Amino acid sequence: MADFDDEDGYQGTAVLDVGEHRFEVRVELRGYFQPIDGRYHWYGRIAPDDALAGTLSAGRTKGTLSTAHGSAPAEVGDPDPWGRYRVEGVSTPPFATAFRDQAGTGVLPPRPDERREQRTEGGLPRHVRVAVIGAGFGGLGAGIKLLESGIRDFAILERADSVGGTWRDNTYPGCACDVPSHLYSFSFAPNPRWSRSFSGQPEIRAYLEDVADRPGLRPRLYFGAAVTGAVWQEDEARWRIDTARGAMTADVLVSAGGPLSEPSMPQIPGLDEFPGAVFHSARWDHDTDLAGRRIAVIGTGASAIQLVPQLQQKASRLVLFQRTPAWVMPRRDRKITGAEKWLYQHVPPTQRLARLGIYLSREATVVGFVKRPALLKAAQRVALHHLGRAAKDPALRAKLTPRYVMGCKRVLLSNDYYPALAQPNAEVVAAGLAAIEGSTLIGSDGSRHEVDAIVFATGFHTVDMPMARQVWGVGGRSLDEVWGGDMRALRGTTVAGFPNLCFVIGPNTGLGHNSMVHIIESQLSYIVDFVKAAGRSGQGPLDPDQGAQDAWCEQVERRMGPTVWNTGGCKSWYLNDAGRNPTLWPASTLRFRRLTRGIDVREYVRRPAAAPDPDPTGETTPALALTPNGADQR
Structure with missing residues (x-):
């Protein structure tokens, strides 16, 4: 039935x-x-x-x-x-x-009375086996894999009113992915309709809407359910989750909000008194007309190099504040032909073959990133030639030339960033933004610039996960307190002292050379195996053994030593205040997949199981089962 x-x-x-x-x-x-x-x-x-x-x-x-x-x-x-x-x-x-x-x-x-008893006032299920936070790649993928494994008792809690995660929130001009389309998608949900080899934000968001339409997923999506806190309840061996739609409980909590969900805004003296428009690239103000304005862009990361060419075309003047120049490679983008789309639609193995080719070509670069950075010098020569073709002015070229080894900071792709900065209405300030006086921006080099609007392309909270301040584990300790500014996790997924808590894209799971979707799929296999093990009848919840977690982190740290991120001579957003890299995975994606194929229960300790909760009426009612959404199974 x-x-x-x-x-x-x-x-x-x-x-x-x-x-x-x-x-x-x-x-x-x-x-x-x-x-x-x-x-x-x-x-x-x-x-x-x-x-x-x-x-x-x-x-x-x-x-x-x-x-x-x-x-x-x-x-x-x-x-x-x-x-x-x-x-x-x-x-x-x-x-x-x-x-x-x-x-x-x-x-x-x-049956409204029965359903009301099973739901909060905000319409959430009162209890589920698994609660997933976020409806981006990680959250939707988790839902699909749970359904495929036969686990139907779960809810996906999304703070916004639609799916998409960072691809819903980032709508700045020129927003696109720097990983090829065929690889920046789930292997189990290929999309034969990609229009270009590198997809723009609208297509990626539409793809995620398609993923959410897969059978069984939308009934388990709850929008407007921002999670404001999660507390481990030792006596009941479950998580209490507070949301904007009320409180609920779950046996297992999966955090899939991702590291690119909370924009980072620097504290600049005088910013509050700036008279013009101010916004972050991840919270683009589409109501503000920037045509003919003097615009300042703060930052030179992946978002900045995409939006700068778009703004340069409409601004009367564009001022780019650059603390450190980036290595920028040509973007090998092209339109996917109708014949290719037909093949992908009607002969699916051809798209799988194209995906494999892209994956292998990117994976081949991992040695340069994690073992022998000197191998990246050939790519540096390509990037310098790319710069020289667009920036003929020696002074501008000097400002835009990095002084560190390629790969130490994220390698960027663009064909129009350098040409935009070479235009007469563009200026590069080789300094950070130090202060603001009225409409005057003051660089750390003392230069002063009058502008009408400021766009912060300053990235996200990646090494100081804001959610850590909202999660309390064993003994009432917050995740923020336990981490102390230095994120650590067992296999990038679970944290000692926080039973039955899993992260998608947790500490040391990021990549500098390949698609994060590959890492996400590896983690999802591990998490599904974890959920099954945690739910074994009569056994308590799983908590990582501190020794196992420490051993894993020590192994990661040893491998991090020779990587370009540690030896390349830069300070990047990969590093925390202590100079440690809690962000990236210092090995191949194949190694990560092998190490997260399934959980090793020897790396975990069992917390006490919850005591049985007898029916206070002394009666049993086996005839009516309820689904996770409180629906009858007749």
């Missing part, structure tokens, strides 16, 4: 009526019963359609969608980067569902 949170679906032809217009379209639809409101939610995509594109206005449009199975009110959104229209509704859907009443005439009605 199907659960209420199982998804039904329909794929085929349909008719969309919008006002006086009627369109014959092809659709792919899914739906599920949502006990929070006792209604059926359905959603899907309308295939690209020229007639729709020429008729529908921007924004959400109301209409009626009909199939051979019935009709339903629908809302149609704007097209995604591939021309597909999002369509959704809350009603009896226009396709057959698994849930009918005894007469077979309608969707099974809810």
